[in-house]
Amino acid sequence: MDMKTPKIFLAEFDWLDQPEAREVQNTETRTKTFRIMNKKQTKVNVVVRLRPALKTDDKSCVFVDGKSLEIFNHRNVNENIKYDFSAVYDINTHQQTIYQECVKPQLLHSLNGQNVSIFAYGPTGAGKTHTMLGSATDPGVIPRVINGIFHLIEEQKKTDTMEWSESVKFSYLEIYNEKVMDLLDPKDTDLPIREDTEKNILIPGLGEKEIHSFDEFKTYFGPASNNRTVAATKLNERSSRSHSILLLKIKRTQKSAPYKTLHGKIYLIDLAGSEDNRRTGNKGIRLKESGAINKSLFVLGEVVDAINCCLPRIPYRNSKLTRLLQDSIGGSCHSVMITNVAPEERYYYDTYCTLNFATPRIEILANKTPMIPEQDPIPAKKPRLTAKEPDKPPQMMDPAPFLRRYGEQETGRFREEPPGSDEKMTAGQQNPPNEEMMTQLKGYLEVSKQQLQQLAVNTPPVTPKRKLSDLDNDRLKDVTNTKDDSAVIKDRPRKNLKKIKSASCISETPLYAPQPRLFKKGFKSTAVSEFLEITESIEEKTEKKKEESANSKNFNPELQQKMNTEFIEKLNISSVKDLQTLQTVGAKRAKLIYEWRENYGLFSSYEDLKAIPGFTDRYIGNLLKVR
Numbered sequence: 001m002d003m004k005t006p007k008i009f010l011a012e013f014d015w016l017d018q019p020e021a022r023e024v025q026n027t028e029t030r031t032k033t034f035r036i037m038n039k040k041q042t043k044v045n046v047v048v049r050l051r052p053a054l055k056t057d058d059k060s061c062v063f064v065d066g067k068s069l070e071i072f073n074h075r076n077v078n079e080n081i082k083y084d085f086s087a088v089y090d091i092n093t094h095q096q097t098i099y100q101e102c103v104k105p106q107l108l109h110s111l112n113g114q115n116v117s118i119f120a121y122g123p124t125g126a127g128k129t130h131t132m133l134g135s136a137t138d139p140g141v142i143p144r145v146i147n148g149i150f151h152l153i154e155e156q157k158k159t160d161t162m163e164w165s166e167s168v169k170f171s172y173l174e175i176y177n178e179k180v181m182d183l184l185d186p187k188d189t190d191l192p193i194r195e196d197t198e199k200n201i202l203i204p205g206l207g208e209k210e211i212h213s214f215d216e217f218k219t220y221f222g223p224a225s226n227n228r229t230v231a232a233t234k235l236n237e238r239s240s241r242s243h244s245i246l247l248l249k250i251k252r253t254q255k256s257a258p259y260k261t262l263h264g265k266i267y268l269i270d271l272a273g274s275e276d277n278r279r280t281g282n283k284g285i286r287l288k289e290s291g292a293i294n295k296s297l298f299v300l301g302e303v304v305d306a307i308n309c310c311l312p313r314i315p316y317r318n319s320k321l322t323r324l325l326q327d328s329i330g331g332s333c334h335s336v337m338i339t340n341v342a343p344e345e346r347y348y349y350d351t352y353c354t355l356n357f358a359t360p361r362i363e364i365l366a367n368k369t370p371m372i373p374e375q376d377p378i379p380a381k382k383p384r385l386t387a388k389e390p391d392k393p394p395q396m397m398d399p400a401p402f403l404r405r406y407g408e409q410e411t412g413r414f415r416e417e418p419p420g421s422d423e424k425m426t427a428g429q430q431n432p433p434n435e436e437m438m439t440q441l442k443g444y445l446e447v448s449k450q451q452l453q454q455l456a457v458n459t460p461p462v463t464p465k466r467k468l469s470d471l472d473n474d475r476l477k478d479v480t481n482t483k484d485d486s487a488v489i490k491d492r493p494r495k496n497l498k499k500i501k502s503a504s505c506i507s508e509t510p511l512y513a514p515q516p517r518l519f520k521k522g523f524k525s526t527a528v529s530e531f532l533e534i535t536e537s538i539e540e541k542t543e544k545k546k547e548e549s550a551n552s553k554n555f556n557p558e559l560q561q562k563m564n565t566e567f568i569e570k571l572n573i574s575s576v577k578d579l580q581t582l583q584t585v586g587a588k589r590a591k592l593i594y595e596w597r598e599n600y601g602l603f604s605s606y607e608d609l610k611a612i613p614g615f616t617d618r619y620i621g622n623l624l625k626v627r
């Protein structure tokens with residue numbers, strides 16, 4: 001029997017006597033919080049926390065740079081994948097910082113009758129429990145929130161003109177194998193989830209305890225934690241196999257007329273670890289558990305994605321976890337997802353999948369210091385395609401988006417089918433093309449690619465490609481070239497944001513799916529144009545490359561780069577009329593360039609032009625030649 005009991009530390013707490021625990025919310029924070037509250041629709045705030053390596057000699061494959069995080073691209077060793085988040089917390093981040101910056105600003109909402117959810121997501125062993133629960137000497141979110149709520153209530157009393165009476169109750173439950181189990185009052189029953197007429201989610205029969213202090217909380221929480229379902233996997237000795245959910249209900253009633261009552265809820269969730277069963281060695285019951293875990297996490301990803309993309313339909317009902325959270329995530333609720341990742345090279349694959357899950361804001365950059373692992377971090381997997389693939393050359397460019405989009409399924413981002421497959425499919429979930437078609441295409445593309453590679457030896461260096469799937473941002477971004485040619489992102493408010501946002505709401509993909517580029521109505525995706533492109537004859541491509549190769553003998557990279565930059569700047573500032581003065585650019589193309597720029601931000605390099613439908617390599621080559 002490999003079931004284990006988590007170590008309960010709350011009885012040993014002494015940090016409450018420290019000044020940081022007594023700190024109360026200052027006026028500045030309160031003003032900020034109230035400002036946030038005024039927003040009608042709130043998105044899920046996704047942040048990342050990188051835990052320190054567990055052994056000092058473990059090599060890291062993750063670099064933190066401000067609000068971004070970089071890992072190498074396993075498809076091309078010369079590239080890094082850069083992920084943008086609203087905040088990234090590196091290995092030195094203290095628990096207090098996570099609480100102060102991510103959690104504490106949300107607490108006031110619950111006192112004002114709004115619902116809040118804070119959840120830790122990540123693969124097994126990446127630090128979710130550390131973040132949510134922590135240790136006796138380094139307490140995490142849960143103890144800090146309980147303590148913080150009582151401080152906040154006291155603080156409110158000092159400033160409120162109206163007198164209030166408060167009650168704080170908590171429940172503790174877990175979702176294990178899609179069953180809702182009470183941890184405070186354990187019974188062997190799967191509790192039902194219901195919705196009342198005011199759309200509040202209820203769990204009839206769920207135990208709850210009223211608490212008046214942190215000490216009182218400890219007396220109930222300690223024994224309840226012992227009931228949590230944990231088991232050992234190969235990856236983490238003490239791995240949580242269930243989603244553990246702590247629910248705090250805060251009720252405030254005015255003591256005099258008009259006797260207003262406010263009900264606020266805070267969900268604090270330590271999600272079960274997302275797992276790759278090929279690496280965990282899970283079998284039998286563990287495999288079944290893992291299936292349930294991954295499925296509910298998949299749905300959570302869909303829900304977060306639907307909220308952040310303002311989709312009209314949010315698939316809350318597709319899992320117990322999201323159904324339970326229905327009144328506390330999305331709408332006017334305030335949610336923070338703390339994505340935990342591990343830095344070690346051996347966790348590269350988990351880190352890669354987790355980051356892809358957590359954000360659609362991805363960039364591909366040329367790396368200055370390659371972060372190449374000693375061994376292939378991607379676990380061996382059974383090829384889905386029947387065709388015999390030729391060995392990939394070590395520095396092969398990324399496959400065409402058309403293939404990449406469906407090929408992702410092999411690397412695990414589509415490992416689990418979403419429940420409720422009868423649901424309307426979103427952009428990233430279309431059925432893959434049939435295998436025969438894929439086989440032919442892939443073989444064809446490989447042959448073309450190899451031929452092109454041989455001819456492309458002398459071609460000029462390619463400016464790193466930028467992915468433009470970050471349109472769900474409140475602010476869009478400018479991409480400008482720096483001296484070293486790496487892309488730098490600057491925030492820039494956009495005047496036509498509303499229009500763009502609605503476009504992104506329609507076409508953005510769920511978090512768990514590969515992200516196709518977004519296009520305004522009427523645009524064809526680049527995937528389609530690149531698909532059409534590869535159907536050009538090999539001879540045609542060969543001729544073109546020969547031509548380029550010959551040109552490159554007289555090639556001056558610096559001059560070329562300068563000219564390209566100037567040309568791109570011209571494209572970025574010109575009106576439709578001015579664009580038409582460029583050779584080969586007619587009214588239609590000028591409009592396409594202008595509209596694309598307005599919708600997706602400035603061009604950072606001529607590579608970006610490829611995203612415009614109809615702008616093939618050949619056309620862009622001509623455009624640059626005749627400029």
Ligand SMILES: Nc1ncnc2c1ncn2[C@@H]1O[C@H](COP(=O)(O)OP(=O)(O)OP(=O)(O)O)[C@@H](O)[C@H]1O
Pocket residue numbers: 050051052054122123124125126127128129130131236238239240271272273274340
């Ligand atoms: N920020 C951190 N600083 C120091 N140690 C950490 C940090 N994050 C995690 N750890 C340590 O890493 C190990 C794994 O962390 P933890 O148990 O929290 O992972 P987990 O994601 O909850 O895993 P599981 O999904 O299996 O429950 C623990 O020994 C924990 O103490």
